[in-house]
Amino acid sequence: MSAVETTSSLQALDSTEVAALMSFLVIVLPAVPPQGIAPARASEAAEVLAEVLAREEEKLAVSSVRSAVKCLGVLLGFCDLEDWDSVKFGLKTLLKFSLAKRPKVRRCAQECLEKVFKCFKSSSVVRKASKLVLSSFESCISSADWSRTTSPEDGSKDDKLLKSENIGFLHMLNVLVSVCPYLSAKVSIQILSELDKLMSFGFSALTTLILKIIEALLETLAVGDTVQEIENVITSLVSYVSSKENSVDTVMTAANLLRVALNKFHTGGSSLWIKNLPIVWESLAGLLVGEADAASQASSILKDLINEQVNEETFHMESQPRDDVSEESLETIAIRRICIALESALSAHGDTPNQHALSVISLLYLKLGMHTS
Numbered sequence: 001m002s003a004v005e006t007t008s009s010l011q012a013l014d015s016t017e018v019a020a021l022m023s024f025l026v027i028v029l030p031a032v033p034p035q036g037i038a039p040a041r042a043s044e045a046a047e048v049l050a051e052v053l054a055r056e057e058e059k060l061a062v063s064s065v066r067s068a069v070k071c072l073g074v075l076l077g078f079c080d081l082e083d084w085d086s087v088k089f090g091l092k093t094l095l096k097f098s099l100a101k102r103p104k105v106r107r108c109a110q111e112c113l114e115k116v117f118k119c120f121k122s123s124s125v126v127r128k129a130s131k132l133v134l135s136s137f138e139s140c141i142s143s144a145d146w147s148r149t150t151s152p153e154d155g156s157k158d159d160k161l162l163k164s165e166n167i168g169f170l171h172m173l174n175v176l177v178s179v180c181p182y183l184s185a186k187v188s189i190q191i192l193s194e195l196d197k198l199m200s201f202g203f204s205a206l207t208t209l210i211l212k213i214i215e216a217l218l219e220t221l222a223v224g225d226t227v228q229e230i231e232n233v234i235t236s237l238v239s240y241v242s243s244k245e246n247s248v249d250t251v252m253t254a255a256n257l258l259r260v261a262l263n264k265f266h267t268g269g270s271s272l273w274i275k276n277l278p279i280v281w282e283s284l285a286g287l288l289v290g291e292a293d294a295a296s297q298a299s300s301i302l303k304d305l306i307n308e309q310v311n312e313e314t315f316h317m318e319s320q321p322r323d324d325v326s327e328e329s330l331e332t333i334a335i336r337r338i339c340i341a342l343e344s345a346l347s348a349h350g351d352t353p354n355q356h357a358l359s360v361i362s363l364l365y366l367k368l369g370m371h372t373s
Contacts, residue, residue, distance in 0.1 A: 015059035018052060022060075026067035029074040039086060042078035046090035049075065053093060066108045069097050073112025082122040084129075091116060091129060095136055099171045106171060114178040123184075130187035133179060137191060140172040166206070173209040180216045185225050192217045192229050199236040203246040211253045218260055223268030234261050234276050238283045248290075252297045255284055259305045266309045273309075274330045278337035280305075285341035288357045289348035299356035303363050310367040338364070 013021065037045075049072050057065060072090055080086040094116065097109035120126050144166045180188065195210050195217075214233060223230070237258045241251055258280050265273035284305075287298035328336075342364070345357040 015056055018056050019060055019064040022064050022067040022071065025071045029071050032074075032078075035078075037075070037078040039078060039080040039083075042075050043080070043086040043090075046072055046075040046079060046087075050089055050093035053097070062102050062104055065097075065102065066105050069094070069105060069109050069112060073109075073115060076112075076116050077119065081116075081119050082125060084125050087116070087125070088128075092132065095132060095175070098175045099136070099140070099168055106174075110175055110178050113175065114182075117179045117182040120182065126182070127184045127186075130184040133175070133183060134187045134190060137172055137176065137194070140169040141194060144169040170206060170209070173206060173213060176213050177209065177216070180213055181220050185221060188217050188221055189226055189229055192221070192226070192233070196229070196233050196236050199240055202240070202243065203250055207247075207250045208253065211250065211257055215257050215260060218257075218264055223264055223270055227270060227272060230261055230264055231272055231276065234258065234280065237261065238279050241283045242286060248294055251287070252294060252301075255287060255298060256301050258284065259301050259308075262305065263308055274334055277309075277334045278341075281334075281338045282341045285338075285345045285357070285360075288342075288345040288354060288360070295354070295356040299360055302360045306360070306363050306367055310364065312367070312369045335368075 049068060053065070053068050053072070060068070072093060076087055076090045076094070079090070091113075094109050094113045097105055098113050100106045100109065117129065120129060176191065180191070183191070192214065195214055198206070198210055218230065218233070221229075237254045240246055240254045241258065246254075262273060262276060262280050265276065281302075284298055284302050288295050288302075290298070342357055342361050346354050346361065348354060348357075
C-alpha cells in the first residue's frame with residue numbers, strides 16, 4: 001500500500017508509470033482478505049488515488065482510468081464506513097466518474113458506487129451520502145434542456161436522441177437506478193417529487209428510466225412519509241396513460257406503476273386508496289379498447305389489481321339504494337364509476353363484446369360476490 005499512501009510518491013510518476021501501477025493494483029487489491037488493510041491507511045490511500053485520478057484522467061487510457069476507479073472502490077470497502085470523513089473524498093470521486101463520458105469507466109464507477117452504498121449502515125453516513133447524490137442530481141437536472149420532447153416514433157434507446165445537455169442527466173438517472181434503494185427517506189422523497197414533475201413533459205428518451213426509478217422509490221418509501229407525493233405520482237401517471245401521444249411501451253409501464261402506487265395506499269391502510277381508485281380504474285379501463293397487445297396487458301394489470309385490492313368486505317355497500325347520491329359512501333361511488341368505465345370498454349367494439357373487458361368484469365363480479373347483485 002505504500003505506493004499509493006502519499007501524494008508526493010505519485011507526483012513523480014508520469015502517466016505511463018501511473019498506468020503500470022494501476023494495472024498492478026487492480027490485480028492485487030481484490031485479492032486482499034477482509035480487514036487486510038487498516039481503515040486509516042485505506043482512507044489515506046483512497047484520497048491519494050482520487051487526487052491522482054483528478055490529475056491524470058485525461059492523460060490515461062480508458063483501461064487505466066477504469067482500473068484506478070475499480071481500485072478506489074475496493075479501497076473504500078476497507079475504510080471505516082461509519083465515519084463520513086473516511087469515505088467522503090473517495091465517494092465524491094466515484095460519483096464524479098459515474099457520470100463520465102467514457103462508458104466503461106462510467107459503468108465501473110456506478111457498480112463500485114452501488115457496492116459502497118450497500119455497505120453503509122450508519123444513518124449519519126447514509127444521510128450525508130444521500131445529500132451528495134441529491135446535489136449531483138439537482139445540478140444535472142438544472143442544466144438539462146426540456147424544450148424538446150422526442151416523439152414516440154423516434155424510439156428511446158439511442159443517446160443520439162438526446163440533446164447534449166441531457167446526456168449528463170441520462171447518466172445521473174442510471175446512477176439513481178443503482179443507488180436509490182439505499183438513499184435516505186428525505187432525499188428519496190425529494191427525488192421522487194422532481195421526477196414526478198418531469199412526467200408532465202410527456203414521452204422522451206428518458207421516460208423509461210424515470211418510470212423505473214419512480215417504481216424503485218415507491219417500493220422503498222413508507223406510505224406515512226409520502227402520502228402527498230404518491231398521490232401526485234398517481235395524478236401524473238393517470239394523465240400520462242390517458243394521453244394518446246405517448247409510446248405504447250411506456251404507457252403500459254406507467255399503467256402497471258399505477259397499480260403499484262395504488263397498492264401502496266391499500267397495503268398502508270391509507271384512506272386515499274379508495275379516493276384514487278376510480279381515476280386509476282378509468283384510465284386503465286380506457287386501455288382495454290386499444291390495440292390487442294395493449295388491451296391484453298391492461299386486462300392483466302386490472303386483474304392483478306382486483307386480486308390484490310378487491311373483496312366483499314372492502315366494498316360492503318348499502319342493500320337499499322339511496323335517493324340522495326351525495327350521501328353515498330366512497331366505496332359505492334368508486335364501484336359505480338368502475339362499472340361505468342368497464343361498460344364503456346365493453347361496448348366500444350359495437351356488437352362484438354370486448355373479450356379483455358369481459359375477463360376483467362368476470363373476475364370483478366366473482367370478487368364482489370353477492371354485493372354485485
